[in-house]
Amino acid sequence: WQLVESGGGLVQSGGSLRLSCVASGFNFDAYAIGWFRQVPGKKREGISYISGVGDVTNYADSVKGRFTISRDNTENTVYLQMNSLKSEDTAVYYCAAEYYAYGSLPRLENEYTYWGQGTPVTVSS
Numbered sequence: 001w002q003l004v005e006s007g008g009g010l011v012q013s014g015g016s017l018r019l020s021c022v023a024s025g026f027n028f029d030a031y032a033i034g035w036f037r038q039v040p041g042k043k044r045e046g047i048s049y050i051s052g053v054g055d056v057t058n059y060a061d062s063v064k065g066r067f068t069i070s071r072d073n074t075e076n077t078v079y080l081q082m083n084s085l086k087s088e089d090t091a092v093y094y095c096a097a098e099y100y101a102y103g104s105l106p107r108l109e110n111e112y113t114y115w116g117q118g119t120p121v122t123v124s125s
Helices: none
Strands: 001-006 009-012 017-024 030-039 046-052 057-059 066-071 077-082 092-099 119-124
Touching: 009 092, 017 030, 017 092, 017 119, 030 066, 030 077, 046 066, 057 066, 077 092
Parallel strands: 009 119
Antiparallel strands: 001 017, 017 077, 030 046, 030 092, 046 057, 066 077, 092 119
């Protein structure tokens, strides 16, 4: 299995970025995908989640209204569109996958089994 994030970079405050997470090696549409971020010295924070078929999404309050998660199961890809970026959004962003059948989406770091290597996002003020 593999999860590969891309799309991170340097952007000015108020700008936008779109992150991608490309998966391989597992039955993609049977897995929920979560986006997490981590600042050095701090705990990894879950920010957005999507069900296997994309019908259920969830966001942390810190990104609600600014970030949008979506997925294209024909391309085994999940996207995170990030708008109105702030300096406090600076972090390394990770995608993670966990088998999901029904019920509440997993939100905690320890509920996810598969992880990507991360892509850094820097928002300059």
